[in-house]
Amino acid sequence: MFKIGMGFDVHRLVEGRKCIVGGVEIPHSKGLLGHSDADVLTHAICDAVLGAAGLGDIGTHFPDNDPKFKDIDSLILLKQVKEEIFKLGFKIENIDSIIMAEKPKMNPHRSEMKAALAKTLGIEEAKIGIKATTTEKLGFVGREEGIAAQAVALISYIQNHE
Numbered sequence: 001m002f003k004i005g006m007g008f009d010v011h012r013l014v015e016g017r018k019c020i021v022g023g024v025e026i027p028h029s030k031g032l033l034g035h036s037d038a039d040v041l042t043h044a045i046c047d048a049v050l051g052a053a054g055l056g057d058i059g060t061h062f063p064d065n066d067p068k069f070k071d072i073d074s075l076i077l078l079k080q081v082k083e084e085i086f087k088l089g090f091k092i093e094n095i096d097s098i099i100m101a102e103k104p105k106m107n108p109h110r111s112e113m114k115a116a117l118a119k120t121l122g123i124e125e126a127k128i129g130i131k132a133t134t135t136e137k138l139g140f141v142g143r144e145e146g147i148a149a150q151a152v153a154l155i156s157y158i159q160n161h162e
Contacts, residue, residue: 001157002093003054007047010140010148011038019104021147022113022130023075023120028104032147035064039074041099041113041130041149046074046081048153049092053085075120082121090155092121096129097151100141106132 013019017031022041032038046058055061061084062069062077069077082092095117099106110130118125135141141148 003052003090003155003157005048005050005052005153005155007044007049007051007058007151007153008148009040009043009047009058010146011040011043012146013144020074021099021101021106021109021149023073023116024109024112026104026106026109030144036062036069036072036077037074040147041097041151042074042078042117044097044149044151045095045117045153046078048095048097048151049078049081049085049155052153052155053088053090055084075116078117078120085155089157091158092123092127093154093156094123094127094129095121095151095153096131097149098131098133099147099149100133100135101147102134102137102142102144106130 011032011034013030014033019026019028019031020037020039114125114128140146
């Protein structure tokens, strides 16, 4: 049995924060604002995987009013998501994603992002797609006020996964 899920996330760019996307710190004058490290790509992937398994969303599992998640590395959250679906008998078949940002440029960091995400999920890098685009100066992304990401996850049920 195969199941798919979709995830979306957005975070505001502000001064005084690190810009972490896909588990990678990207040099930039601004960073992403959020309760955790605000890793927009990893959050979208978490939502996609959780959605595929019928487990709700990242806010349900890791509420932004819980102090234990303050400034947490989002790869830790993604690992917990992976472990949760594995307990239910699912494995991740593949992830496809897109990052929407005017600046900083994402393409130079995609290989490093794929490596970090693949290691966290325990899957081959070839099973992770990361694309990057701008919004042609339109909207909040175009005005460089924030970064958005979307992800799709395909999971499958593993018989005798124990």
